[in-house]
Amino acid sequence: MKIAVLDDNADDLHALCAMIDIVCAEHMPRPMIRAFTDDRKFLAHMSSARADIVFLDIYLKERTGIRTAQILRSFNTNCAIIFVTTSREHAVEAFDVTASHYLIKPVTEEGVREALARTPFFRKERPTIALTIDYTEQRVPIEQIRYIDASGRRCCFHLADGTILAPYMTIARARELLEHLPMFLSCHRSLLINMDYIHQLTPEGILLMDGTLLPIATRRTSEVSQAYRAYMLRKMRAGFTP
Template identity: 30%
Template sequence: MLKIAICDDNAEDSQNLKKRLESILNLENIDANLLVFSSGEQLIAYMQTSGVMPICFLDIYMKEVSGVDVARWIRQRDNTCTIVFTTTSSEHMAQGWEVGASHYLLKPFTENEVKEALTRCLRLVGYRGKYIELMVNRQPRKILLSDITYVESQNKHCLIYTSQNEELRVLIRLGSVEELLDDARFIRCHQSYIVNMDFVENVQEGDFVLPNTLVPIRRKNRCDIIRYYEDYCIEVVRRRV
């Protein structure tokens, strides 16, 4: 699980950042452990025993040990950690770039600004998200869950459709794919189909409406399936609040 540090001696600011990060991580279905530290000394003590975390959000203006001091300590031991400085002023930005800061967040920040910072960090640490690995054209292929729009069964094969308009043919039963896709966003809506509800735009009679295609919903338990989808949508909205 990805570890992310939040270090700020202002409890209200750190909880605000944690809440925004949690919302983004939940929406993106990213498994991460957010660890909050109230001082630079506390964070350094933790990393001395547990190692440097890949992503650190550091408040610049902290008593005793500042965010820049923590960043310098990190850089003496690790060049790959992505550091985001949170601050009320751009006054010390030059120092931040000197220690290899990846991003700045000026308080008060919006969720979109936090998402931009987090997205950059994830890209820099090489985080690709949850995936399944299958043999495609006799070659192992890692397929991101977030890229799969739906899966269709065809005899002993499955066709996996992606958001990049790929059609991946895999020698595997749909039941086995269902077990691999152990994630809340996927539902087996038909004997021959599994759909990623993040790509569903609407429900039309007996089908889920996806971009440029329809995925059928089986008649048996159709109301339950649609209700499950509606509950999923409500949960997604709730996470954004």
């Protein structure tokens, strides 16, 4: 696992990297940490090295960390982004780039631990769903499900790694199993979407981070928009630390 940290304040950068290193000492294999004070060098590194987790300071000299994250998302949709800042005012912008967490300075070791725990790479407990494929039960991590579509009595589970699993299951049954979870949203009678994979809502439908465009039932457009914004705001507020 690789972690990249960007902060143009050298003292804050050193302190944050030291805390990350302490927390990561408990994780095996131990992640590699790269530190940057220049956002251009950071983006150049990310275009080739592809870190799994990035810590971004929001207040940088040339552009905001939000803008840096937007550029990053244009070529890397999979890394977990953790923002670090002195203010909470950018929370709404942060969820537009699907940030995993939002730390307020001064950052604490406990805050770093909580932030890393919110990424898929550090989660100890991974809730799963049982799917029967070719008479064999498979346990699929729920966080890996991007969306589910259906035709008749067969559903297709589209996973983050590109895999598609197609058990005999109605969309009604899929909703029974997943719709109670806060990240799942029914936007169409034959679609169930994991909102953690949404890039943005467009007039044409729901655009996922991998470029997939999914439809929204016309009568549900306003409801879907409100549900998505409310979910992402709750997610970002949960990421605030004292």
